[in-house]
Amino acid sequence: MEPQDIKIAGITIAPGEEKQIDAQIAKLPSRTPIDIPIIVSRSTKPGPTLLITGGMHGDEINGIEIVRRIIANNYHRPLIGTMICIPILNVYGFINFSRQTSDGGKDINRSFPGTRNGSLASQLAYRLTQDILPLIDYGIDFHTGGARINNYPQVRAQLDDPKNLELARAFSPKFMIHSPFREKSFRKEAAKAGKSILVYEGGESLRLRKHAIDVGVNGLLRVMKHLNMREEAPVSKGGLYHIKKSSWLRAKSAGIYHSFCRTGEFIEKGTVVGLITGPYGEFEHKMKAPTSGYAIAINNKPVVNRGDALIHIGFEE
Template sequence: MLLSLLLALPKYAMNFDLKPEKLHRQNIPTARLPSGTVIEIPIFSYEAKKEGPTMLLMAGMHGDEINGVEIMRRIIAQKLYQVDAGRVIMIPVFNVFGFINFSREVPDGKDVNRSFPGTKNGSLASQFAHFLMQEIVPHIDYGIDFHTGGKLINNYPQVRAMLDDEKSKGLANAFAAPFIINSPFRDKSLRKEAGKHGKSILVYEAAESLKLRKHAIDEGLSGMKRVMKHLKMIADAPTPTREPITIIKSTWSRAGRAGLHYAQARNGAFVKKGDVLGVISDPYGEYEKPMKASHDCYVLSINNNPVVNRGDALFHTGVVPS
């Protein structure tokens, strides 16, 4: 395989004791291709003269989730990192291997966000996770991890947080995405491992992998600014265009049989019990059956795969507290 590589990582040394009010870039070597080419992760930082919290902004944990990468690109290009207080650490593309290979995983087939806290000499995914936990997380107070739906999953803009934790709840409310989803920690995720060290990481999910969507990017940028204002890092931020909807419980509606799938419900819409979410039919015009909502709910995500198998997750729906 072209991207198979030596597991031994080159030496690296992060340095955040740098001149304030200046953007700094550090290229951190993480591995080599068999050709000897060094793979580096560019990490940017900016520190104001006034003291304040340190925020991590990162994308590309999954290499095919491009909307987050574009959000990070705009943050740097538009100099949105120039805070009045505190420090911003930015990682536009964390999983460089997945990014250049249009892949969610690293070349060993593992998901970096299921590999935390990682180990120095483990799998490649584990080594990436170990680097982040050892070299970045100790320096931060808060973070926003920009994500996109998995393969062919279109997520309506949403943030995920532990709402029984006041710091996380405050970040989620400040971000003010259209949906705030109460999301328990997942084992071996960055959010869980950082939380063990008292670091609050907010996860933003929007749109579909390998596709750029303006609304998802705009919501991410606006939410990031609102979080910075909430933390008193900047003075102004956009006012939300709608009141966020808090989802306490969510579930997936799954295909009852295999066939062709046509979604009819609009992403982000409220649907009532019995409303048609989509239709599953066979390829030969002999079978057609609607999928109906089992309860009043909001549509949070839609699987855009037109060919489905029985049991495939097709609609992620959530209910609000009664």
């Protein structure tokens, strides 16, 4: 079956065409328009449609950089099918160094399916749900750890679903994490429509991390090769760990936190993984791993309160 024309924001993209669509979503109070550039590249040969998005949260720069590099290196031009690239979904958050939109701290990824006349976050979710989601077969949503959390490069998905598991294995990160759907998230809305979406997490917000970016780019290229959208992709290095469960080690007291472990490493039960000290030299509390597992994320915030999440420990299946 020959590929058909598709339309985004009133712009038609025919097979074999590549276009940047500046989709206007709203205006600032100054009347300055806010556009979301969407780069669409289509082959003349039929095949799947793959969506890649960054900047769902505006301060998650690593995801934005991954999508930028894909476009800058012309990796987004498929041998078959269609690639839809949105480097910065949350323009409001991006220009304000913020995770949320500018209308009272709304989270786009907790606003799906959205409404035409709702909050800014809801309007953005609505446009993605209505204009983009019906066109795609697969998607990879690139994220970065928030609130000073440094995530070791990882893919999150409903790994009980065979399509999601197949896609995650093709991406081939060190860690595949089984992650239930969150209410009103893009991933859950896509699943309702029968679309497979992976969430990639890597690095820390407002900080570029080369390792997280490289893993994200290489993983996407492997997914494209798996879907026959390109001929070559980097070979995956290291093991592939299926993390079925995880838990956070939390601070037992308030103070200054000193971390002794690195993301990605295996931690033995009972290992001293950090120290919480009183700012006036009055105490030092050792933090010990309650169980053995992999440090899939570490909190880099030096000042913590009792109960703050410090280390995310994942357990292999």
